[in-house]
Amino acid sequence: MSRSNVERRGAGAASKPSRHATIIDVAGKAGVSKSVVSRVMRGEASVSPSSRAAVMAAAEELGYRANAVARSLVQRRTYNVGVMVSDLHNIFFAEVLDGLNAAAAERGYRTLITTGNRDPVAEERALEQLLELRADGVVLAGARLEAKVVGAAARAVPIALVGSDLRLPGVDVVVDDDFRGAVLAVEHLAGLGHRDIALIDGGQGAGAAERRSGYRAAMAGAGLTPRIRIEPGDFTEGGGYEGARRLLSGPRLPTAIFASNDQSAVGALDAINEAGLRVPQDVSLMGYDNTALAALRHISLTTIHQPRNQIGKMAMKAVLRRIEHPGSPARRHVLAPKLIVRDTTARLPSRRMA
Amino acid sequence: MSRSNVERRGAGAASKPSRHATIIDVAGKAGVSKSVVSRVMRGEASVSPSSRAAVMAAAEELGYRANAVARSLVQRRTYNVGVMVSDLHNIFFAEVLDGLNAAAAERGYRTLITTGNRDPVAEERALEQLLELRADGVVLAGARLEAKVVGAAARAVPIALVGSDLRLPGVDVVVDDDFRGAVLAVEHLAGLGHRDIALIDGGQGAGAAERRSGYRAAMAGAGLTPRIRIEPGDFTEGGGYEGARRLLSGPRLPTAIFASNDQSAVGALDAINEAGLRVPQDVSLMGYDNTALAALRHISLTTIHQPRNQIGKMAMKAVLRRIEHPGSPARRHVLAPKLIVRDTTARLPSRRMA
DNA sequence: CGTTCCCGTGGGAACGTTCCCAATTTAGTC
C-alpha cells in the first residue's frame, strides 16, 4: 500500500507538465467528434474514409499519442504483465525475459520490468509498483520475497514464479528439474570412468539443494556412495576457487569435479591450474547453467543447460491463461535440463582406473 | 453488463477482470467520505486520529491498494521514468540501471524498464509503450533508434541517451570519453615499452569509432604512426579471435594487442594461446569496458573501466532536472574512463626492444 | 457572549479514454 507518498517530489517544486494532445484536440482539428477519433485510433472499421483521413492527419500534426493511462482506467485492464527481476546482472534472467517477452507479444500483451537488486525490501517495492500500476499479471523472477508478500499479491492478480519455489494458491511455479540435471552430470562423469567425483556445493542458492540431492542419488545409483564428497560453496567464482583448493589439497584427489554452477566452475578451473593440473587430462570439470561464460572458447565448459527461454515462455503462458480464465488453478511446471558436452570433461586414463 | 466479446487483440476472449477494492469501498467500510480516505492514503496531516485508524483498518481488511492509473490520470504525472534498454544480456546496462534506479529513488521517482532486444522495430515499440504509459521522462540505453524517432519522442517528454550518441534538441547524452580511454590504453602499453601495438576494431559498435581515433591519436603522440595497425572486429568473441589470428599470421608480429572491448579481447586470448604464445610474456593484451569477464581470475584482463553506475546516475539526474524544470536545455555529459591494470599486460622484454 | 479562525470533513468537478445508445445519414429495395 502506498501510504508513503508524502514527500513524493524531492526538492524541486514540480512545475506544470507539458500538455500532451488529447483525443478532443484531435477531434476539434479534424472536425469530428471524440468518438470518431477513438474509433480510428483503435482501428475500428465503421468510420468513413474521409473521417479516417482527417483524423489521421490531425493526429499526425498534433503529435497525438494514445494515453494508456486513461484507456486502462476505463477498460480496467492494462494488457501489461509486470516482471519483477531480482537481479538484472544475472544473465540467466535476461534469457528468461526473452521467453517472457516473446510469449507476451504473441498474445497481444506487453511486459513491464522492474527490479529489486536482490534486496527484499526493494523487491517488495518493485512488486508493489507493478500492482499499483495495475499490471494484469506478474512474473516474479528470482524473487527473494516472503511467502506472505507473494501470497498477498496473488490475491490481487495472477502470479508466476521463476527461479524460486513457493507453493501458494494462485501462484504458478516454473522450475528446471535441478535434481535431474545433477543426475545427468554425475552420469556423464561416471560414464567416462570417473569414480572420485566431488561436488562443489551451492549453499543457499536457488536450486542448490536439489542439485546436491541429485548428486547424492546419482552417486548412489552408480555404486559410489563411499566416494561422495561435498565441498561447501556459494555459487561464486571465489567460492569455487576455494572449494577446489580444498579438494585438491586433500588426501585422495578427485578425478572429476562437479561445480554447482558455471561461475564456481570457473573459479575451480583456476585452482586446478594453479595446482599444476590440466583440465581435462588430469581432472574433469563440470559446471551447471550453461551461461555465456561456459560457452567461451577460452573456457569451453561441459555443463548442464536449463531451457531458459522456454522457462520464460511457460511462465508467461501460465500467467496469461489465468488472466483470461480467472477461475483456473495455478500449477507447478517442471522442465527438463540437458547435458552440454564441451572440452573440460574426458575419459579417465585407464592406468588410473584401478 | 457482460461485454459481448472484447476481442481487443490476441485470440482469447477477455473475461471480466477481478475487481480491486476502490477508495469508495474503503470509505464505505470506514464510515467516512472518499476524501478522507484519499487524505489518509496520501499521508496528509489534517485527518482526525479516529478517522485515520478506521480508514487504515478498512483498507487493510479489503486489501486496498492505491490505483496508480487513476492517480496518474488526474495528476497528469506518473513519477515513473521509463528506461528502454536495448539489450538486457549486456551486463553493462545492468550496472547503468543500478545508477539510474538509485538516482530516481533519491528523488521519489520509480523506474520502469522495457526492452527491444537489439531490434530497432521492437525498440521503437518499447519506447512507444513507455510514452503511452505517460512516463514523465525516458532514458534510452544503447538504443539503435533513428534520430527521427528519438526526436519525436523528445517532443513529448525529456529524453536522455546512454551508450549512443545523437545531437538532438531536448535530448541529454551521457557518454564515457572513449577517445580518452583508448589513449589511456595505448599510453599504458607504450609506457611498458611496446611499439607494435595493434588494435582490434569494434566496427559499428557503440564507441568504436571514438576508440579507434583515440588509438590513432595516441599512437601518433608516441611517434608510432607507422606502426598503426587496425584489424577489423565487431565487439564479439569470434571477431576478436579472427582478428588476432590475422594479426599473428602477418609478417610483423605485434607485441601488444588492444581489443576494442573485453569480449573480443577474450577471443583474441584464445587465438594467441593457440598460436603457442603466452600472455603477457610474449604478447600483451588489453580490453575495454572492465566487464565481469575481465575481472575473472582466470582471465584477469587489463582493461579500461567506464563509470557505469555514475553514467546511470548522471542520465537520471539529467532527465529529472528537465522534468522538474521544463524549460532547461539538454546537455552532453562526458565522463572520464579509468585504466585497470591486471595480468595481461607486461613490460616488453628488453631483448625485443630494439 | 458574539466574532473570528482553524480544523476536519464532504461533495463535485476534473483527468482522457472507452463503451453504449440514440440520432442521423446513406444506400438499397420494391
Next chain:
DNA sequence: GACTAAATTGGGAACGTTCCCACGGGAACG
C-alpha cells in the same frame, strides 16, 4: 418515391483518483 436496413456519427456516463471549495463546529479572543 416511400420505406427499411445499414453505415456513420455524436454525446453522455463511466473508470478511480486528486484537487478545490464550501460547510459546520469548537476554541480562542476581545
